[in-house]
Amino acid sequence: MLTLYTFQGAHGLYDVSPFVTKAATWLRMAGIEFTAKPGNPRQAPKGKIPYIDHDGTILGDSSLIIEHCREAFKVDLDEGLTxxxxxxxxxxxxxxxxxxxxxxxxxxxxxxxxxxxxxxxxxxxxxxxxxxxxxxxxxxxxxxxxxxxxxxxxxxxxxxxxxxxxxxxxxxxxxxxxxxxxxxxxxxxxxxxxxxxxxxxxxxxxxxxxxxxxxxxxxxxxxxxxxxxxxxxxxxxx
Ligand SMILES: N[C@@H](CCC(=O)N[C@@H](CS)C(=O)NCC(=O)O)C(=O)O
Known part of the structure; x- marks a missing residue:
């Protein structure tokens, strides 16, 4: 099970944080199911949002989250790039x-x-x-x-x-x-x-x-x- 910890949407945006939007968008692009929950920077491993809980693995940073999920779910959106x-x-x-x-x-x-x-x-x-x-x-x-x-x-x-x-x-x-x-x-x-x-x-x-x-x-x-x-x-x- 994958939980993405986020800030909050506003003004029609999925989230006011572009880093949260980046991570959530990549997960959608990769077809990976996740649940979004409000996060707390004080509980985040690097003091910043987004972070994830993937079957007990807690990980912060949108790029590290993407790298982790790419490996864990065997999805490569960048195959064949020069x-x-x-x-x-x-x-x-x-x-x-x-x-x-x-x-x-x-x-x-x-x-x-x-x-x-x-x-x-x-x-x-x-x-x-x-x-x-x-x-x-x-x-x-x-x-x-x-x-x-x-x-x-x-x-x-x-x-x-x-x-x-x-x-x-x-x-x-x-x-x-x-x-x-x-x-x-x-x-x-x-x-x-x-x-x-x-x-x-x-x-x-x-x-x-x-x-x-x-x-x-x-x-x-x-x-x-x-x-x-x-x-x-x-x-x-x-
Ligand atoms: N390099 C991080 C940056 C994340 C980041 O800067 N998040 C901001 C929100 S957009 C944050 O959590 N700020 C809270 C704080 O600095 O206390 C990533 O890619 O996830």
């Missing part, structure tokens, strides 16, 4: 997970336009954890410090918001260029990298923050069509 395609997938993964992610973090948790959307969500989450109404605003501000600290140490958090948007737009342009006319990121077949590309692009595309990054993605027809294609075929459901 070394160059694998390298391209690795580059795209790093660009989205280690760079775009932190820019999106700043635009969600730091930029007032993002925080206006995030704060009610975090307050509601605090409510589900039993925090009384009058304290939820304070608790949300406290929780906000965590992601902002992470973004500060990574570096994105030290830039002005327009600079962060500029970088995130450049990444969106790069993904669009690399996708080109392909149906999926590396061609006509969905591969592991599509779980990452779709999760990160679609999360920024859908999360309702009024900034230039969303507008930039919306202006790339190939990205919009790709997101719709992935959603229809592999979008995980709660």
């Amino acid at each position: 070394a160059r395609d694998k390298a391209l997938a690795r580059a795209a993964q790093s660009m989205l997970e280690e760079h775009m992610y932190f820019n999106a973090l700043v635009l969600r948790w730091g930029d007032p336009r993002g925080w206006a959307v995030m704060k009610p969500f975090v307050m509601e989450l605090a409510g589900t954890l039993g925090v009384p109404g009058f304290l939820r605003g304070l608790v949300a501000e406290q929780i906000r410090k965590g992601p902002l600290k992470n973004a500060w140490f990574q570096g994105a958090g030290r830039h002005a918001y327009p600079e962060v948007e500029h970088t995130a737009c450049a990444i969106a342009d790069a993904v669009s260029e690399l996708l080109g006319d392909n149906q999926y990121f590396l061609g006509e077949r969905p591969r592991t990298i599509d779980a990452t590309v779709w999760a990160f692009v679609n999360t920024v595309r859908v999360f309702p923050i009024d900034n230039s990054v969303r507008a930039r993605i919306a202006g790339h027809k190939n990205l919009v069509d790709y997101c719709a294609r992935m959603e229809e075929r592999f979008g995980p459901k709660r």
